[in-house]
Amino acid sequence: MVIHAAPDAKKKVRFVLPDGEEDVRCYCNGIAEIRLDGAVTRVENVAPGSYRTEVLDGTVKIEQTHPVVVIEGQPTSVDATK
Numbered sequence: 001m002v003i004h005a006a007p008d009a010k011k012k013v014r015f016v017l018p019d020g021e022e023d024v025r026c027y028c029n030g031i032a033e034i035r036l037d038g039a040v041t042r043v044e045n046v047a048p049g050s051y052r053t054e055v056l057d058g059t060v061k062i063e064q065t066h067p068v069v070v071i072e073g074q075p076t077s078v079d080a081t082k
Contacts, residue, residue, distance in 0.1 A: 001043045001070060002077040003053075009036040011063070012056040013080065015046070023051065036080065048072045055080045 003013055013034045015023035034043055036055075048070050055064040070076050 001046045001068070002075065003034075003036060003041045003043065003080055004077060005036045005039060005041065005055075005080040007039045009038075009080070010058045011036045011080065012058060013041075013043075013078075014054050014056065016052040016054060018050055018052075046070050046076070053078050053080075 005011065013036060015034075017023055034041070050067070050069050053066045053068055054062050055066075057063050064080060064082060066078050066080075068076060068078055
């Protein structure tokens, strides 16, 4: 998945599953933090499925939400510039 943001964005992103639980993003069965890193942030190994991406202001305040469907073998992107 590719997340587009402002080059100077100091934000975090989390993936929320349809049941409202946050997606587990690391092998330790914990929730890995996703920080926006410049204008383009790549997130590897996102399992196919439906998610809600939440763009956070750097703390815990949700600034944006975007529904996204990840399909294996197809590029997926989210525009977090707004």
